[in-house]
Amino acid sequence: MSILAVENLGKIYSGFEAVKGVSFALEAGEMLALIGPNGAGKSTCFNLINGQLAPTSGRIHIFGRSTHGMAPRDIGRLGVGRTFQITATFASMTVVENVQMALLAHHRRQWQWNRWAAHYYEEEAARLLALVGMADQAERSCGELAYGDLKRLELAIALANEPKLLLMDEPAAGMAPRERNALMSLTARIAQERTIGVLFTEHDMDVVFEHAQRILVLNRGVLIAEGAPAAVRANPEVQAVYLGAGALYEAKQ
Amino acid sequence: MAPLFSRSWPLALRVSVQHARVFPLNFYFDQFVTGLASACSLFLVASGLSIIFGVTRIVNFAHGAFYMLGAYIGFTLTEQFSGAFGFWGAILLAAIVVAAIGTLIEIILLRRIYDAPELFQLLATFGVTLIVEDLALLIWGPNELLGPRAPGLKGAIDLFGLPFPTYDLLLIALGPLVLGLLWLLFRRTTWGVLVRAATQDREMVAALGVNQKWLFTSVFALGVFLAALGGALELPRQSANHTMDLQVITEVLVVVVIGGLGNVLGTFLAAIIVSELNAFGILVFPKISIVLVFLVMALVLIVRPWGLLGRAEAAARAAGGAAILRWRPLAARGRLAVVLALAVLALAPLAVGDYYLTVATEVLIFVLFAASLHFLIGAGGLVSFGHAAYFGLGSYGAALALKQFGLGMEAALIAGPLLGLAGAILFGWFCVRLSGVYFAMLTLAFAQIAWSVAYQWSDVTGGDNGLLGIWPSAWAAAPAHFYWLTLALVAAGIAALRMILFSPFGYSLRALRDSELRAEAIGLERRRIQWISFAIAGGFAALAGALYAFLKGSVFPDNLGIPLSIDGLVMVLLGGVDTVSGGIVGAALYRSLSIWIISHTDYSKLALGLLIVVLVVLFPKGVVGAFESWRARRAPRTGGESS
Amino acid sequence: MKTSSAIFSALVVIAGLAGSSAPGVAQETIKIGEINSYSALPSFTEPYRKGWQLALDEINAKGGVDGKKLEVISKDDGGKPADAVTQANELVSNDGVVMLAGTFFSNIGLAVSDFAKQKKIPFLAAEPLTDAITWSKGNRYTFRLRPANYEQAAMLAEQAAKLPAKKWATIAPNYEYGQSAVAVFKKLLSEKRPDIQWVGEQWPPQGKIDAGAVAEAIAKTEPEAILVVTFGPDLVKLVREGNTRGLFKDRSVVGFLTGEPEYLDPLKDETPEGWIVTGYPWNAVTIPDHAAFLKAYQDKYNDYPRLGSVVGYSTLKAAAAILAKAKSTDSEKLVDAAEGIAVDTPFGPITFRKSDHQSTLGAFVGKTALKDGKGVMVDVTYNDGGKYLPSDEDVKALRPQN
Incomplete structure (x- = not known):
C-alpha cells in the first residue's frame, strides 16, 4: 500500500482553478520530487497534502487513512514530518531543546507541568542530533545558528515523531550549492535507513535530478509528467514548459 | 446565601428600557445626523492613530495627549486672533504646532526604540502622555477653558423641523473630506505609495533603499497633525480640559481596531457604526454608552478576527536572531540567592515599621x-x-x-x-x-x-x-x-x-x-x-x-x-x-x-x-x-x- | 557618559519636583494628614488647597492649637481609592498624624472612612457627597463637612416643586453620585408633587458624554423640565449642544452644583439663564463671616475663592476646633469632642451633628443669569444644611448602630 495516495485532487480559489485532477502515489522509502514553474500549483498541492488548505475536490490518503477534514496538527500526528521553505524552529530555545520539544510533543507530554522539560528525552534528542550531524552544537542557541545548520536542525525536529512520510517544502532554498547536496544526501540516507517516504518540492534542478527517484511535473495546476528522472528529462512537454528557464538544459549537461 | 441571586441584574444588563414610543420620522433622521457628526469628529482623531499604526506598528498611546494639546494650543491661539480668518488660522496653526512637537518626540525618542520589542513604543508613548498631562496643568492651569464658537457657524439651522447645529454640519462634511484627501494622498502620490508598501512589508521597503526613518517620521507627523486637528476642532463643542486625553484614547483605539488596524476606510466605517449605535442605543437603553464601544468591539472581533476591513497581520515578530536571551531555571547559586533573599524578606518585620511593611x-x-x-x-x-x-x-x-x-x-x-x-x-x-x-x-x-x-x-x-x-x-x-x-x-x-x-x-x-x-x-x-x-x-x-x-x-x-x-x-x-x-x-x-x-x-x-x-x-x-x-x-x- | 548624564538629569528633575511636603522637624506640632485628588481633579482641589493653607496660616498666626503649631502633611491620591488608602496608611503609621482630612470623590472618601474605622483614627471628610459616608456606611470615626447629596436634592426639590412643570426628564452621569442624586431628587419631588411624570432619562458616562445625541434623546421625550446632574467638562458640552439645539428653551432646568464657580465659570457667555441651581455666588454672599474670609483670600492669592476654597478653609478650621476642644490627640477623645462641635465658617456657624456626624454647612440656591458675559447666580438664598437633614431619630434607622 502506498503511504501517500492522492486522487483527482482539485483546489479552486474564488473562481481560479489552482490545482486540477492531480493523482499520484508515494511508496515507503521513496524520494519523490514535485516540480514545476512558478505558479504551477506546487505550493497549493503541498499545502493540500499537509492540511494547511482544504481541497475543493479529490481525496488524499496517508497510510491508508483519509485526511479529509484533518488539521495540520492531526496529520502530523499520523506520522508525517515536515520542513518549511523558511525554516521554522523555536528561536528562544537551544538546539537540543528544540528537539526535546518535538519529542515531548510526539510523546504527548505537552501537558506535563510539574517537572522540568530539560529532563525529558535527553538521550533521544542527542541521538537525533548526532544523526543529522549537529551533536557538537546541541547547547547553542537556535537563534545563532548558520542557515545550513538550521535546516539540519529542522530535519532532526521533523524526525522526532518517527515519521514514515516526510514533506519537505523547498528544502534546499537559500543554501549554498554544496550545502544543498549535503543536506539532500543526508535526507536520502536517513530516508533509506528508516524507510521514510519523502515528498519534496524544489526549484534547483541539480538537486532534483541528483536526489529524486521519481519526479512529478506540474504546470498550471495539472500534472503533465511523471516518472524517473531520465524519462522526465526527455519529456518534450516538460522541456516546453521549462524552455525559457534554462534550468533543465543546465541539468542535462 | 440567597441575596446574590435574588437581587437584580446589573443595570448594564438589566433591560431598563425607555418608555417605548414611536417618534415621527424626522426625529430619527435628526438622531442619525447627530450620530454622523459625532462619528466624524471621532474619525478625525482615529484616522491619525490608524495611519501611525499601519506604518510604524506603534500603538501610539500619546495620541490622546496630542489631541488634548491641539485643543489647548488651539484655545490659546484663538484667544490671540479674532475673526473668521483668525479662528480657522488658529485651528490649523495649532495642529501644525502639535505636529511639530510630535515630530520632535518621534525623532528624539521613538527612533531610538524602533528595534525594541513592539510594545516598548507603547510604553514610551504612555510616558509621554503622563508628561504632557502635567505640563498642560503647569502651562494652562487647572481650570477648564472654553474657547469661542466658530465664526459664522454659531447657531443652528432647521433640519426637517428640528434645530441642528451648523458646526456639526461642517464636521459631517469634514469627515468624508479628510477621508478623501487621505485616499488621494495614499493612492496618488509617491509618498503614499511608499507608505502603503511599508504598511504591507516594512523590510521590503527598506531593501528598496527608501529612507525608512523619514518615512516613519512623516507618517507620525501626519497622524499627530490629525489628532491635534481633531482636538482643536472640538473647541466650539467643548472646553479644553485635563481629561480630554484619556477620554478619547481608548475610544479611538477601539474604533481603529473595529475598523481593522491601518485601514482608514475601516476606521471611518467603525466610527459611524459606533456613533450611530450610540445615538440610537441611548433612546432604548439610556445607560448603554458606558459599555457600548467595548461590546461592539468584542462582537466584531469574535466574528471578524481582524476587524471589519482589516487583514491578517504579518507574522508578529521574526524572533530577533542572536539577541535572544536563553531561559534557564536557576542554577544552584541562584537558588541559594533566592533562599537568602526570602529569608531577608521574612525577617523584614523585625527591622521596619508598619507603613513600610504595608x-x-x-x-x-x-x-x-x-x-x-x-x-x-x-x-x-x-x-x-x-x-x-x-x-x-x-x-x-x-x-x-x-x-x-x-x-x-x-x-x-x-x-x-x-x-x-x-x-x-x-x-x-x-x-x-x-x-x-x-x-x-x-x-x-x-x-x-x-x-x-x-x-x-x-x-x-x-x-x-x-x-x-x-x-x-x-x-x-x-x-x-x-x-x-x-x-x-x-x-x-x-x-x-x-x-x-x-x-x-x-x-x-x-x-x-x-x-x-x-x-x-x-x-x-x-x-x-x-x-x-x-x-x-x-x-x-x-x-x-x-x-x-x-x-x-x-x-x-x-x-x-x-x-x-x-x-x-x-x-x-x-x-x-x-x-x-x-x-x-x-x-x-x-x-x-x-x-x-x-x-x-x-x-x-x-x-x-x-x-x-x-x-x-x-x-x-x-x-x-x-x-x-x-x-x-x-x-x-x-x-x-x-x- | 551619555547614559550617566541622562540618569543624572532625570534625578535632578525628580529631586526638584520632590519635597513640597517633607515632614517638619519642629517638636511642638500637631500633625494633620490631608489627602485629596490634586493631580486627578486640579480644578477643584487647587482652590481647595489654597483654602486650607489660608486657614492654616491664620491658625498658626494666632499661636496654633493649645500653644502647639498645626502642621498639615498633604498627599495626592491620584483619584484612586487604593492609593488614597496607601497615603492614609503612611500618614497614620509613618508620619504620626492625629487625624485625617480631605478627599473629593465619594469612593475615595468611603475607602478612607473605612480605613479610619479600622485604624480608629478620626477622619474629617471634606468634599465627598455620597450619603453613604454618614449614613449606610457611617462609622464612629468619620465626619463630613459638605452638604450631602440628599441635602442638595432636598433644597432643589423644594424649589422644583413650585414650578408648574409636570413632565420631567433627567440627565446624570452614570455612576453612584448621579444615580443617587436622581433617585433622591425624584423621591423628594414626587412626594411633594404626586402629579409629576418622569418621562425620560439619560445616563452618559462621566467624562464621555455624547452631548448632541443626549440632548436630542431628551428633547424627544418632550419634558417640561429637566434635572441636570452632569458637571465639569461634560456640563460644558451639554450646555453648548443644548443651547444650540434649543433643548433648554421654554423649559425649566434644575442643576446640581451648577452654581459653583468651578462649574459655572467655564461656561462663560454660554451660561444658560434661569436654571435653578445649588452653588456658591462668592461675590454676592452677605454673610458677615464671609467678608473677612473673602478679603483674606483675595489678599493672599490675588484670586477669588471657589467653593473648594471655602471647603478647604472650613475643613481645617473644623479640625483645629476639634483639637482645641479635645485638648488631647487621643482618637477617642477627638471623636467625642467632634460630636456636636460648633465651628465658625465663612458661611456662618455650623455644627457637626452627634447623630450622624454630618455638618450643618449649607448651600446657596439661586438662579443662573448672564452678566457681562459671565455666569452668575441671582435670587440667592443660603439654605442651612441642618434644616434639610432628616431628624436625629430618622437618622438612627439609616446608620449602622454598633
Whole structure:
C-alpha cells in the first residue's frame, strides 16, 4: 500500500482553478520530487497534502487513512514530518531543546507541568542530533545558528515523531550549492535507513535530478509528467514548459 | 446565601428600557445626523492613530495627549486672533504646532526604540502622555477653558423641523473630506505609495533603499497633525480640559481596531457604526454608552478576527536572531540567592515599621500580578491589555465571599482566585482565537465589560462606591502577619509559575510563540495550550487581587480598570519581556518608585513619565534584559542567559 | 557618559519636583494628614488647597492649637481609592498624624472612612457627597463637612416643586453620585408633587458624554423640565449642544452644583439663564463671616475663592476646633469632642451633628443669569444644611448602630 495516495485532487480559489485532477502515489522509502514553474500549483498541492488548505475536490490518503477534514496538527500526528521553505524552529530555545520539544510533543507530554522539560528525552534528542550531524552544537542557541545548520536542525525536529512520510517544502532554498547536496544526501540516507517516504518540492534542478527517484511535473495546476528522472528529462512537454528557464538544459549537461 | 441571586441584574444588563414610543420620522433622521457628526469628529482623531499604526506598528498611546494639546494650543491661539480668518488660522496653526512637537518626540525618542520589542513604543508613548498631562496643568492651569464658537457657524439651522447645529454640519462634511484627501494622498502620490508598501512589508521597503526613518517620521507627523486637528476642532463643542486625553484614547483605539488596524476606510466605517449605535442605543437603553464601544468591539472581533476591513497581520515578530536571551531555571547559586533573599524578606518585620511593611506587602502583590502577566506576554507572546480584569475579579470574588456569603478571609482567599480563574476561562476561550493587537484589544474589551458590570451592578458590587470592610481575619490583621501571609502566597505563586514555565507545558507555550507553524507541525494544540495559559495567568492575577482586597480593606471598580492593566504592562516591559524574571523585577521597581513619587512630589505624573521615558531609552530590553546582556558580554560563551 | 548624564538629569528633575511636603522637624506640632485628588481633579482641589493653607496660616498666626503649631502633611491620591488608602496608611503609621482630612470623590472618601474605622483614627471628610459616608456606611470615626447629596436634592426639590412643570426628564452621569442624586431628587419631588411624570432619562458616562445625541434623546421625550446632574467638562458640552439645539428653551432646568464657580465659570457667555441651581455666588454672599474670609483670600492669592476654597478653609478650621476642644490627640477623645462641635465658617456657624456626624454647612440656591458675559447666580438664598437633614431619630434607622 502506498503511504501517500492522492486522487483527482482539485483546489479552486474564488473562481481560479489552482490545482486540477492531480493523482499520484508515494511508496515507503521513496524520494519523490514535485516540480514545476512558478505558479504551477506546487505550493497549493503541498499545502493540500499537509492540511494547511482544504481541497475543493479529490481525496488524499496517508497510510491508508483519509485526511479529509484533518488539521495540520492531526496529520502530523499520523506520522508525517515536515520542513518549511523558511525554516521554522523555536528561536528562544537551544538546539537540543528544540528537539526535546518535538519529542515531548510526539510523546504527548505537552501537558506535563510539574517537572522540568530539560529532563525529558535527553538521550533521544542527542541521538537525533548526532544523526543529522549537529551533536557538537546541541547547547547553542537556535537563534545563532548558520542557515545550513538550521535546516539540519529542522530535519532532526521533523524526525522526532518517527515519521514514515516526510514533506519537505523547498528544502534546499537559500543554501549554498554544496550545502544543498549535503543536506539532500543526508535526507536520502536517513530516508533509506528508516524507510521514510519523502515528498519534496524544489526549484534547483541539480538537486532534483541528483536526489529524486521519481519526479512529478506540474504546470498550471495539472500534472503533465511523471516518472524517473531520465524519462522526465526527455519529456518534450516538460522541456516546453521549462524552455525559457534554462534550468533543465543546465541539468542535462 | 440567597441575596446574590435574588437581587437584580446589573443595570448594564438589566433591560431598563425607555418608555417605548414611536417618534415621527424626522426625529430619527435628526438622531442619525447627530450620530454622523459625532462619528466624524471621532474619525478625525482615529484616522491619525490608524495611519501611525499601519506604518510604524506603534500603538501610539500619546495620541490622546496630542489631541488634548491641539485643543489647548488651539484655545490659546484663538484667544490671540479674532475673526473668521483668525479662528480657522488658529485651528490649523495649532495642529501644525502639535505636529511639530510630535515630530520632535518621534525623532528624539521613538527612533531610538524602533528595534525594541513592539510594545516598548507603547510604553514610551504612555510616558509621554503622563508628561504632557502635567505640563498642560503647569502651562494652562487647572481650570477648564472654553474657547469661542466658530465664526459664522454659531447657531443652528432647521433640519426637517428640528434645530441642528451648523458646526456639526461642517464636521459631517469634514469627515468624508479628510477621508478623501487621505485616499488621494495614499493612492496618488509617491509618498503614499511608499507608505502603503511599508504598511504591507516594512523590510521590503527598506531593501528598496527608501529612507525608512523619514518615512516613519512623516507618517507620525501626519497622524499627530490629525489628532491635534481633531482636538482643536472640538473647541466650539467643548472646553479644553485635563481629561480630554484619556477620554478619547481608548475610544479611538477601539474604533481603529473595529475598523481593522491601518485601514482608514475601516476606521471611518467603525466610527459611524459606533456613533450611530450610540445615538440610537441611548433612546432604548439610556445607560448603554458606558459599555457600548467595548461590546461592539468584542462582537466584531469574535466574528471578524481582524476587524471589519482589516487583514491578517504579518507574522508578529521574526524572533530577533542572536539577541535572544536563553531561559534557564536557576542554577544552584541562584537558588541559594533566592533562599537568602526570602529569608531577608521574612525577617523584614523585625527591622521596619508598619507603613513600610504595608508598602512592601503592596509591592509583593504587584510582583505576583506582574509575574502572571509576564507569563502570558513573555512566555506566551500573548499581550493582554486587560489583565486587570482577573486581578479585579479576584478582589471582588474575595470581597463578595466575605460580605455576601459571610465566609472568612481564608475561604475568601480561595473564592477570589476561583472567580478570576472562571473569568479567565470564559474570556480566554474567545481571546485565544485572535492574535497580536487584536488579541490585546479583545482582552481590553472583556476587561471593560467586566469593569462596567462592577461599576453598574450597585446592588451586589456597590457600584463605584465599592465594597468596604474587607479586612483580614484577626490572626492576620497585624501588618507583619499579613505581610508574612502575602510573602508566603506570592512566593508560592511565583514558584508555581516558574515551575510551569520550565515544564513541558511552559516549553509548549513558548514553542507556540516562537513558531506557530512548527509548533502545529509537531502536534501542539495552539488554542488549548494558550487557553489554559490564559487561565493560569488569570488565576494568579486573581490571587494577587484577592490579597489586595484585604490589604486595602476595600474593593472598587478601579481594580478592573484600564489604568491597572496599563500598570501591569509597564511593569513587565520595564523589567524586560524576554527575560524570566522581568515581571518580578519590573513590578518591584515600578511599584516602589511610583508609591514613593506619588507620596513625595506634587507633579507625580511628570516625574513618573520622565522616569519611564528615561528607562525606555536606557534599557530597551528592560532592566533585567540590560543586566543580563551586560553579564553575557562579560562572559561571551553562548549568548545571554536569563534565569 | 551619555547614559550617566541622562540618569543624572532625570534625578535632578525628580529631586526638584520632590519635597513640597517633607515632614517638619519642629517638636511642638500637631500633625494633620490631608489627602485629596490634586493631580486627578486640579480644578477643584487647587482652590481647595489654597483654602486650607489660608486657614492654616491664620491658625498658626494666632499661636496654633493649645500653644502647639498645626502642621498639615498633604498627599495626592491620584483619584484612586487604593492609593488614597496607601497615603492614609503612611500618614497614620509613618508620619504620626492625629487625624485625617480631605478627599473629593465619594469612593475615595468611603475607602478612607473605612480605613479610619479600622485604624480608629478620626477622619474629617471634606468634599465627598455620597450619603453613604454618614449614613449606610457611617462609622464612629468619620465626619463630613459638605452638604450631602440628599441635602442638595432636598433644597432643589423644594424649589422644583413650585414650578408648574409636570413632565420631567433627567440627565446624570452614570455612576453612584448621579444615580443617587436622581433617585433622591425624584423621591423628594414626587412626594411633594404626586402629579409629576418622569418621562425620560439619560445616563452618559462621566467624562464621555455624547452631548448632541443626549440632548436630542431628551428633547424627544418632550419634558417640561429637566434635572441636570452632569458637571465639569461634560456640563460644558451639554450646555453648548443644548443651547444650540434649543433643548433648554421654554423649559425649566434644575442643576446640581451648577452654581459653583468651578462649574459655572467655564461656561462663560454660554451660561444658560434661569436654571435653578445649588452653588456658591462668592461675590454676592452677605454673610458677615464671609467678608473677612473673602478679603483674606483675595489678599493672599490675588484670586477669588471657589467653593473648594471655602471647603478647604472650613475643613481645617473644623479640625483645629476639634483639637482645641479635645485638648488631647487621643482618637477617642477627638471623636467625642467632634460630636456636636460648633465651628465658625465663612458661611456662618455650623455644627457637626452627634447623630450622624454630618455638618450643618449649607448651600446657596439661586438662579443662573448672564452678566457681562459671565455666569452668575441671582435670587440667592443660603439654605442651612441642618434644616434639610432628616431628624436625629430618622437618622438612627439609616446608620449602622454598633
